[in-house]
Amino acid sequence: MRPDIDRYWKLESSIHNWDPRFKIFTLVIFAFAISSLHHLSAIVICFFFCLLLHKLSKIPFSFSLKRLAAVTTFIGPFFLIMPLTVITKAGDTIYYFRNIPYLELNVRGIFLALRIYIKAVSIVLVMIPMFGTNRFDISIKSLEKLKVPNSMVQMLLFSYRYIFVFLAEFKQMLLAMKIRKFKPSANIHTLKTYGNFLGTLLVRSFERTEEVYQAMLSRGYKGILKIPFHYRARFSDYLKSVLIFSITFFILFYDRILL
């Protein structure tokens, strides 16, 4: 998986046209609403809506699939752990095994894990259009407009830039280690090698960033970064936000009051 979430920022869609300030603000609140849902039916409805949102953004599904696979490997263990460990409550269906004592499978646990899984997948499906439809620096700049301090925004941008630089360095160093027949396994040698590897990466990166910083200073950097991009809120931006907010409201209403 490559870190370029904004690979498809050049496409044209109604999500791409949405002002990034509105987009991030609205969709973050929407994500919180998803995570607060209680009932499986509301969560499933939300999931289909997120799928629609993703479809509208025209980002290829194959791009998101890798990210969804990462979430799956992350939450997968929940499906195993939850049925075995949840507290038994009245009305639970529990499976016992005749041959293995102490092993009880609680069906409620599977449903709990399923709820978490669908919520997490839905939020990933929201996050990809949220940050994938603008250039990353512009998304981050809109965070500044949403009152995130300038120093944090700058560090985010620097880190984002460095990730690509260091990743290239990292891959090169790994290749060099492979050429010297390094094969990671669970022993002290591997760990010490990785320790030295990290040290080398730190030293190299440190020297590089120092040089970049000197170059920035000599070009008049005074601690404030300006990105030349002008925001202009249009009627459609407000309309889209209002639409998402009303959907958020209806889903919460359905989840809390109707069910």
Add this chain to the structure above:
Amino acid sequence: MHISDGVLSTTVCLGSYILSIGICSLCIKKSMKTKELPKIAMITSIFFIASLISIPLGPTSVHLILPGLVGTALGGMAFPSVLLGIILQAILFQHGGLTTIGANSLMMGLGALGAGSIFSLVKKSNNSKLIINTGAICGAMGVLIAGITLALLLTTAGEDFYGVAKVALLAHVPVIVIETIITGAAIAFLLKVKPDLIGVKIKPDETGVKVIQ
């Protein structure tokens, strides 16, 4: 280990957001220097990239989290760095989650701050062995604090998650061992090559490295 979306209740999510933003702004107010900005950004990206290093362990593998190393390198600014790293991991890789950025940065960030405060005790020492050993302990402490915070956060999700919390805490045990050795080795390396990166002022002849003239 990250907490993903949908596990924690909304109150806990929002509460940990507020708490971590509070700690972050306190840290910035207390120990932020504009000169250090690139260094912090650099450590943040290393923290991000370290999660891509995975070490095979039996049938599975664990990836590095390195709160200890971030803490030793940055001290008070470790918390903002971890927060940024978590934000980037969530946005770029969808590791963790959007609503749990607060919770995740709280657990790693507290680990990093704890490690940083332990390491600051020996920064002025001239004994390189002591510094390396403390660095290794910092590596362990970072993960230990992160693991405990993770377990505590999981228990807030309700009685049903006690089992998950226990499993998560147990899963941190091998990570503690791994990070102890890796952080120790990295600190030993930095002590020889570039001691000012971890804020140690040690004379070259005391590190056991001969300077070629």
